[in-house]
Amino acid sequence: MTDQLPRTDLADRTFAAVLFDLDGTLVDSxxxxxxxxxxxxxxxxxxxxxxxxxxxxxxxxxxxxxxxxxxxxxxxxxxxxxxxTDVTGVVGLPGAAEALAALPAGRAAVVTSCTRLLAEARIGAAGLQPPGAVVTADDVTHGKPDPEPFLLGAERLGVPPGDCLVVEDAPMGLASARAAGMATLAVTTTTAAADLDADLVVTSLADVELRSTSDGVRVVRRSA
Known part of the structure; x- marks a missing residue:
């Protein structure tokens, strides 16, 4: 695996699945x-x-x-x-609920560095409906920036890693995704855009629409 993949134009691609980080991507914790x-x-x-x-x-x-x-x-x-014991103030980030709701079963997973119990607590506190596939720190030997978490997410969905889009907010997570051979969409929730090495960088998931079709998932930029 390599983290030196060429940039891809997300607007020109259709993805088999989308893998979401949790903290800083779907929830503000x-x-x-x-x-x-x-x-x-x-x-x-x-x-x-x-x-x-x-x-x-x-x-x-x-x-x-x-x-x-x-x-x-x-x-x-x-x-x-x-x-x-502290989920006070944990809320869903802009566009998170809509992004999850737009993807049918088998096309989405959460891949987080949280333990399973913590992931469940934060997802619940934020009022989000998680996809069926959730990969946590309890499921892997090597966490991010190692590619193992995202590769496991793709495996659980039964899709090739190269056909996955990862949504992340952290440089370590983006490094993990690129090492897994996946395209990347970054949000600037916790990190400045200049420090995010991704195919596309947006402010939040509210800036894009994840459009599910019979062929897969497409990323559409929303008009300003």
């Missing part, structure tokens, strides 16, 4: 995430500034880089507990 991780960092004598640059990476992978190996299990459990 920024405040809850910040509260939980700052609390965790203080408890574990970690400078909160060291948490920068990890957006989109599974919690356990982050923890393993910040604490002694003997503490990884307990520290990972602690951040899981903190995040599960």
């Amino acid at each position: 920024t405040a809850a995430v910040l509260r939980s991780w700052v609390t965790w960092a203080i408890e574990h004598d970690v400078d909160p500034l060291r948490l920068q640059g990890f957006h989109g990476v599974p919690a356990r992978q982050i923890v393993s880089q910040l604490v002694h190996p003997d503490q990884v299990d307990s520290a990972s459990q602690r951040i899981d507990d903190l995040e599960l």
Whole structure:
């Protein structure tokens, strides 16, 4: 796999399926995430500034880089507990509900670095109806930026990776998608457009229409 794929014009393509990231793409959980991780960092004598640059990476992978190996299990459990008990202010992002509703069964999946319980909690708090296929950190050995999560998403939908479109907000997630050989659509919810390496960058999912046809899914830019 390579993360040096040539750019593709999404308007000229039809996709077998769309794989959505969760936090920052479908739901706004920024405040809850910040509260939980700052609390965790203080408890574990970690400078909160060291948490920068990890957006989109599974919690356990982050923890393993910040604490002694003997503490990884307990520290990972602690951040899981903190995040599960704080979904205050978690809401659906513009265009998220419409994008999910536009895609029939078998053409959509959520691929997130959350654990399954946390993904369910945030999707529920945001009032979104998730697709049947949801890949979480519990399902993979290597999280984003490794391609494994998105490859598993394609596998569960029974479609070739090269026929998938990934919607992401984080550089780590986009790197994962490109390494999996997938086209990319980025939203600028959490990261500046200049820092998003994607085939198409928009402000939110409200800027595009995902149009399902008998041949697959097309991406249509909405008029300003």
